[in-house]
Amino acid sequence: MNEKVIAVVTAGLTTPSSSRLLADQLAEAVRDELSGRGIGSRIELIEVRDHAHDLTNNLLTGFPSASLREVLETVTGADALIVVSPTFSASYSGLFKMFFDVLDDQALAGKPVLLAATGGTERHSLVLEFALRPLFAYLKALPVPTGVYAASTDWGPNAAGLRPRITQAAGELVAALHHETPTATDPFNNPTPFEDLLNS
Amino acid sequence: MQFGVFTVGDVTEDPTTGTTVSEGERIKAMVRIALKAEEVGLDVFAQGEHHNPPFVPSSPTTQLAFIAAQTSKIILSTSTTLITTNDPVKIAEDYAMLQHLADGRVDLMMGRGNTGPVYPWFGQDIRNGIQLAVENYALLRRLWREDVVDWEGKFRTPLQGFTSTPRPLDDVPPFVWHGSIRSPEIAEQAAYYGDGFFHNNIFWPITHTKRMIDLYRQRFEHYGHGAADQAIVGLGGQIFMRKNSQDAVREFRPYFDNAPVYGHGPSLEDFSRETPLTVGSPQEVIERTLSFREHFGDYQRQLFLMDHAGLPLKTVLEQLDILGEEVVPVLRKEFAALKPAHVPDAPTHASLKAAAQRAHDLETIEEPSR
Numbered sequence: 001m002n003e004k005v006i007a008v009v010t011a012g013l014t015t016p017s018s019s020r021l022l023a024d025q026l027a028e029a030v031r032d033e034l035s036g037r038g039i040g041s042r043i044e045l046i047e048v049r050d051h052a053h054d055l056t057n058n059l060l061t062g063f064p065s066a067s068l069r070e071v072l073e074t075v076t077g078a079d080a081l082i083v084v085s086p087t088f089s090a091s092y093s094g095l096f097k098m099f100f101d102v103l104d105d106q107a108l109a110g111k112p113v114l115l116a117a118t119g120g121t122e123r124h125s126l127v128l129e130f131a132l133r134p135l136f137a138y139l140k141a142l143p144v145p146t147g148v149y150a151a152s153t154d155w156g157p158n159a160a161g162l163r164p165r166i167t168q169a170a171g172e173l174v175a176a177l178h179h180e181t182p183t184a185t186d187p188f189n190n191p192t193p194f195e196d197l198l199n200s
Numbered sequence: 201m202q203f204g205v206f207t208v209g210d211v212t213e214d215p216t217t218g219t220t221v222s223e224g225e226r227i228k229a230m231v232r233i234a235l236k237a238e239e240v241g242l243d244v245f246a247q248g249e250h251h252n253p254p255f256v257p258s259s260p261t262t263q264l265a266f267i268a269a270q271t272s273k274i275i276l277s278t279s280t281t282l283i284t285t286n287d288p289v290k291i292a293e294d295y296a297m298l299q300h301l302a303d304g305r306v307d308l309m310m311g312r313g314n315t316g317p318v319y320p321w322f323g324q325d326i327r328n329g330i331q332l333a334v335e336n337y338a339l340l341r342r343l344w345r346e347d348v349v350d351w352e353g354k355f356r357t358p359l360q361g362f363t364s365t366p367r368p369l370d371d372v373p374p375f376v377w378h379g380s381i382r383s384p385e386i387a388e389q390a391a392y393y394g395d396g397f398f399h400n401n402i403f404w405p406i407t408h409t410k411r412m413i414d415l416y417r418q419r420f421e422h423y424g425h426g427a428a429d430q431a432i433v434g435l436g437g438q439i440f441m442r443k444n445s446q447d448a449v450r451e452f453r454p455y456f457d458n459a460p461v462y463g464h465g466p467s468l469e470d471f472s473r474e475t476p477l478t479v480g481s482p483q484e485v486i487e488r489t490l491s492f493r494e495h496f497g498d499y500q501r502q503l504f505l506m507d508h509a510g511l512p513l514k515t516v517l518e519q520l521d522i523l524g525e526e527v528v529p530v531l532r533k534e535f536a537a538l539k540p541a542h543v544p545d546a547p548t549h550a551s552l553k554a555a556a557q558r559a560h561d562l563e564t565i566e567e568p569s570r
Contacts (some may be wrong), residue, residue, distance in 0.1 A: 060465030063405055065474060187384040188411050191419060193393035197334050197385055 003040040003149040003178060008031055009077035011085045018118045020047065022150045026082045026116055029170035037174065040154035044074050045139045048099050055098045064102060072103060080112040081141070083132070087119035091131040100135065103105055109140040112176035114169050115147040125149040144172035201535045202546050203528045205520070206436065206503040208280040209257035212510040215458040219241075220343035220510070222381050223256050223553025227263065230256075233506070234267040236517050237273040239511075240524020246277035246309065246503055251285075251318050255267045261294040268302035276302055279400070279503065280311025280379045283340070286324035287356065291336075292343035292364040296529065299369040304549030309377040309398050310337060313385075315505065318401040324355070330385045331355075337376075344373035372556055377501075380412070387412050387422045391419030391431070396546065402505055403461060405474045406495050409435075413496050423469055432546055434501035439476045441522045445480040452479045453514075459509035482526040489527075490534055498539045500546035502531070541552055 008027050012019030012128040027039045027043045034041045050053070064072055085096035100108075115132045119125070128147035130162065146169040152161040207230055213220040221229065234245040245267065249260050257263060262359065265278040268444045276298070281291060299306045311331045313319075321328045342349050343364040353356040368517075377396035379402065380386035390397040396494035397416040397502065401409040413433055420431035440455075449468065456468045456479070471477050478488040489502065507516040545551070 057470070059468040061403060061462050063403075063408060063470070063474070065466070065470065066405075138486075188415050191384050191388045191415060194388050194423075197330070198338060198387065200331065200334075 003076055004034055005042050005077065006077045006080050006082060006160060007044045007075045007094075008082045009048060009075060009084070009099060011068065011093050011099065012118070013049055013086065013093075013095070015049075015068060017086070018152075018155065019086050019116075019152065021155070022084060022116055022118055022148065023084045025112060025166055026084070026112060026148060029166045030082065030114070033167075033170045033174040039174075041044045043109070046071055046075065046077060048095050051099070055095070058102045059098065068102075072107075076103065076107045076152055078111070080114070080177055081117055081171070082114045082116065083136075084116040084118065085132065087117055087124040087127045090124065092117070092135070095116065097135070098141065099162060103139075105139060107139075108136070110191070111141045112173055113141045113143045114173045115143050116149070116169075118150050120152055121153040122149075125151070137142060144169060144176055145171055181183075201499070201532065202243040202275070202501045203531065204242045204246060204277075204501070204503050205233065205506050205523075206244075206246040206248070206277075207257075207505070207507050208279075208458060209255050211251060211256060211509055212414075212460060212508065213458075214339070214512060215454045219513075221513075222395075226256050226300035229516075230263065232513060232516070233385070233516060234253060234274070234276075237269055237519045237524075238271045241519050241528065242274065242520075242524060244275045244277055244501065246279040248279050249282055249286075250315075251282075251321065252311060252315060257455055259297045264302050264306070265298055268298070268305065269307075273305070273408075273475070275305050275307060276379075277307045278309050279398075279514065280309045280313075281317075282313045283310040283336050284312045284329055285319055285324050285334075287296045288336040288340040289343065289356075289362070289364060292340055295374055296344065296364065296366050296368045299549070300366055303336045304372075304547070304553075307375040307377065307395075307547075309379045311379045312383075313354055327436060328355070330383060333386065334389060339513055341373070341393070344368050368442050369549065370553050370556075372549060372552045374549075375433075377553060382412070383416055384412070387483065388419055391416050391425075392423050394420065394423065394425035396432035396434060396500070398501070400434075400436040400504075401437040402438040403475055406425070409529060417497070422498055426544075427542070430542065430544055431501035432501075432544070433496060434503065434546075435496065435499055436476065436503055436505060437489060437492075438475070438505045439485045439519075439523075440479045441482050441485055441527070443481065448479050448481065455509040455511055463509075482522055484532050485527050486534075489514055489531055493538065498535075498543045500544070551557040 008023050010023040012020045016085050026100050031041050054065045058064045085092035114126050117127050128149055133143055148165050148169050150162055211226050237245045247260055251258050255294050260278055312333050316326045335355055347363055349362050352358055377398040378386050378390035379398040379400055398410050400407050417428035417431045421428040440452040441446050453468055478485050506519050
């Protein structure tokens with residue numbers, strides 16, 4: 001009954017992509033960590049690529065299509081997030097950013113997030129700290145201290161180094177789940193009385 | 201139920217010919233559209249107010265007065281009047297003046313304006329949008345209802361012993377609608393005063409529009425103006441018609457694909473599914489418009505956007521002929537047959553004047569018994 005919903009947002013462009021590979025390993029590690037504590041989990045995987053047109057349309061029209069709305073609601077309703085972006089031009093990809101641009105800026109407040117990125121070389125690994133972390137700080141989400149960056153070599157000679165980082169980050173995300181997520185007040189269910197607006 | 205058209209007043213290139221009309225031509229075209237709207241039996245002509253290109257209508261009362269002089273039945277309205285960046289004193293004066301010239305055929309729709317730079321050009325800040333709308337409108341109401349006003353607020357210089365002239369026609373202020381796409385505070389404001397609420401749903405999905413209208417209805421009842429289904433609701437619509445559906449789609453598609461706001465985004469088919477946009481036969485427009493009632497309840501005013509995205513005037517006038525001859529007569533009949541007796545029509549100058557008279561008579565009758 002105590003099932004946790006983990007939304008995984010991955011913005012790789014190829015099929016399969018290394019971002020998706022990393023996303024799957026992170027999701028698996030979080031699932032193991034939860035089940036080790038006797039907690040069930042449901043993983044909701046979102047490939048941003050599948051919604052690229054809808055995201056553009058949302059930016060242009062100001063509202064999400066019905067199918068994108070469902071995806072956004074999955075993310076905002078999840079107990080925690082795993083986000084993975086490829087590194088493009090020294091930052092997260094434009095497509096990755098678009099996904100978070102169309103969310104309400106309060107939608108992720110208080111939500112634990114595991115930050116992850118992929119790239120061609122280790123030299124980009126600080127993208128997690130100077131690009132992803134400030135973005136999620138702005139969104140008032142709770143990024144866990146350990147981010148996971150995987151370069152090409154992490155899938156071969158350095159694989160032994162990647163595994164402990166994944167386990168460490170997954171453990172931190174599960175620990176963060178005990179935080180109480182503040183629930184935003186719905187202005188439609190709780191409108192500010194007009195006298196208050198007049199007197200403010 | 202009232203049917204009409206509303207225009208933004210954009211000057212946009214016709215994507216099929218590459219030609220762009222001049223500002224003067226566009227202003228005159230808006231007048232022709234208003235005259236045509238009366239000619240084909242519509243009830244309302246509303247126009248926007250903008251202070252930046254590519255829009256022309258910066259001075260709505262000048263234009264509406266010019267139209268009033270050439271019409272006799274149609275109600276002249278706005279979509280919207282900027283309650284944030286206009287001085288409420290000037291709104292009170294301008295629209296009372298227009299009311300006299302148009303023999304009461306005037307109402308207004310208040311809006312905030314969503315273009316950031318316009319606010320500082322008028323000495324304001326878009327971040328204060330809601331507060332400006334609340335304070336300015338509260339003052340506007342007093343200026344129309346009290347002969348002498350002493351007032352002090354946050355945004356405007358204080359008033360001492362001020363009388364806004366001319367006084368409203370027959371001492372009945374113009375009816376006010378409040379327009380907002382996504383701010384629950386404005387639905388709350390409309391409900392508090394028992395004013396109308398217009399949701400310009402033309403670019404929005406039904407789920408979103410429904411939340412705003414449901415909130416307004418529920419708060420209208422909360423503030424004691426009547427039952428939720430008696431609240432005064434207005435909706436937008438965007439249509440393009442030809443006898444054959446396929447002809448309408450073929451002709452409108454280049455305008456859709458290049459339109460300001462949504463152009464170069466979703467397909468015409470996707471956008472038609474998600475929003476009220478209906479491109480097809482008159483019968484399809486009738487069915488779509490009737491379906492609004494199923495989502496939002498009985499409502500009082502339906503305005504259509506007919507003239508944007510660079511559509512030539514000739515085409516717009518043809519569209520108005522179809523609207524007036526084939527669509528609105530059917531909609532009038534169908535909506536009237538469905539509307540329960542306790543749901544009111546939209547207030548007009550005549551109905552507001554009669555209501556004021558009744559209230560006055562009641563007072564006079566009650567007085568001797570006190």
